Amino acid sequence: MNSLTLYLLISAVLFSFGLIGVMMRRSLIAILVSIELMLNAASLNFMAFNKFLSPDTSIGQIYTLFIMGIAAAEAAIALSIFLALFRQLRSINIERARELRG
């Protein structure tokens, strides 16, 4: 097992944890954390490919920086949405958000 495969495996495991978290957890905060996990898995993939496949360029690192920026912005927006939702529902359980049901 070479080291690239190792990184990819770790990344895959991280991604799976994130995906499962998004699908299983009821708390919005936990879902947000899981989404961050998936993003980090993707970042890890970028870094690994950059390191092992084309070490001269730094496109992967730049991509990772962008993902970090996006993650920060997304967290800010998501948290403010959660706050608004909490004020409406007095809860952050995702199953309580059913206003839109037809």
Place this chain on the structure above:
Amino acid sequence: MFVKDPILLACTITVVLPFLSFLTIICYTRKWEKVSCSISIGAILISLICAIYLFIASRHFAEPLQYKLPWIISGKTIIPFGFLVDHLSMLMLVIVAVIASLVQIYSLGYMAGDPGFSRYYAFQSLFAWAMMTMTVAPSMIQFYIFWELVGLASYLLIGFYYEKWSASQAGKKAFVVTRIGDVGMFIGLVILLLFYGNLSIVGVNSAAVAKQIPAPLITISAILIFCGVIGKSAQFPLLTWLPDAMEGPTPVSALLHSATMVAAGVYMFARLFPFFSGSADALQFALLIGTITMVLSSTMAMVARDIKQVWAYSTVSQLGYMVMALGAGGYVSGMFHLTTHAGFKALLFLCSGVFIHHYHTNDFFVMSRQGARSLKVPMVCMTIGALALSGVFPFSGFFSKESIMVALASHPNKIWLAAGLFGEVLTAYYTFRLIFVMLFPKEMEETHHEEEHHEGEGILYWLMGWPLIILASVTCVLGFFEKQFEHYLLGDYILAHGVEHGAEAAHAGGHWLTITAISLVAIGVAVAWLEYGRKGASQEGFLSRMPAIEKLFARRWYMDHFYRWALDMIIYSGFTNIFTRNDRRVIDGGIDGLCRGTEGSGRIASFLQSNMVQYNIFVMVAILGFVALSFLG
């Protein structure tokens, strides 16, 4: 570039300084009134010096000098900005600069203590800038742009007391009514641009003289462009805005009526005179319009009681004379009358301004009863202006009217000459009606305040007095320079194309014309004397015995009523109605429909929402995984 060419430098300074002064005042110095007025007056005085320099320097030009920078280039059409220096434009530039500077100095006294003092000077600078740049425009596009800016500036100044309802209405009226004419002018320019492809003034003129433009095109575009003159110079169908325009401060009226706004129309006619002379029909049309205007507005002036209104009607009728002169082919006489008229009409308005300032009324019967004749300087100056206006020897108006009559006499159709002479009687009558009323009041009121500020309020009075004296002396001597004037103007390239005709021949034709004109003026003055001047005169015009006609004249031949009616019928119940319906039904209805559609489709789509977010995600992931697997496989 500037250093090598003093003429270009002088042109630039003349034109740019008032604009800079406008910007400075409006942006920075509105709080400091003294600074504002010094900036504005300084700018216009420097412009005046440059204009006089240009006037002298351009004396020997055989060909017009042009400076152009391309502004818009589209295909073969190039629209330049720049300067056109020839005799006509330099003459006009000097007239504008002189009148504008005198009016600004006079305003120091007239506007003293007004809360809008700085704003007033800013607008004055804007006005001067627009008019002077228009004067030196080398292409009709630049001319048109600044023509509209002149309209804007006069709108701002007429409506200067904007808190007064009638003033803001008058400003609006001036703006809208002149705009009607401008639409015609713009269409004319566009037609000319489309079918001839060039709007350079010199180019259009020389092409018309060389018969490179087809005659029907000249006729159509000339008549349309003449609509601009009708609007701006207050000619027959659109003359109603000018009498209302006196709602502004009196110095503004002086500026508006003499050298800037209304003179712009006549100036354009003269500017494109070779082009207009390419079509006999257009000239005939102009002659007709000028004559109707002249007679109508003279009759209106005969019954007015407001001093400014009398002068306003007389401006309209004198503009009618100028248009008649140009229409009859008298290029020099039209421009000469424009020049002399600028002098004496500014004088008359500025004098009336002193009276209005002093007595706080516009009715000259009231002024007279309060002892208007004790204000010696304005009274003498106003009499001089009135003598010039009615064409009495040796004042400037006599010479210019004389040359207009000569031009009319050289026209084959003598109706125009008869109308012109008839107008002289009316002019003399209404002018001296006012003068006699002012000089010989029927009964004096108790003038208690007369002792306190008798003949003077110190420096302010003389600030208003000196421009009057300057203008009055100009009015006295200007007439004797007719030959030099003609020589200066015709040293122009226009002479080379032989536009001026008939003047010399008619001069030789006889002195009967002069004698007739003088005796007609004498008749007018005599009638006015009998009714208003002599001891025990009733001070009621002969028109008061014909109430129907008097009412017709006083109501401006019901032109305002007609416009009101047309406005109600066509605009309000026609267009406005349609547009209101369009607004309600089409626009509002459309937006409402869109909203309802969005809402309805949202309701339908909400059936897809199952309330279980995580199951949705699960399904999504499963499907994606399936797709990914099938791609791999």
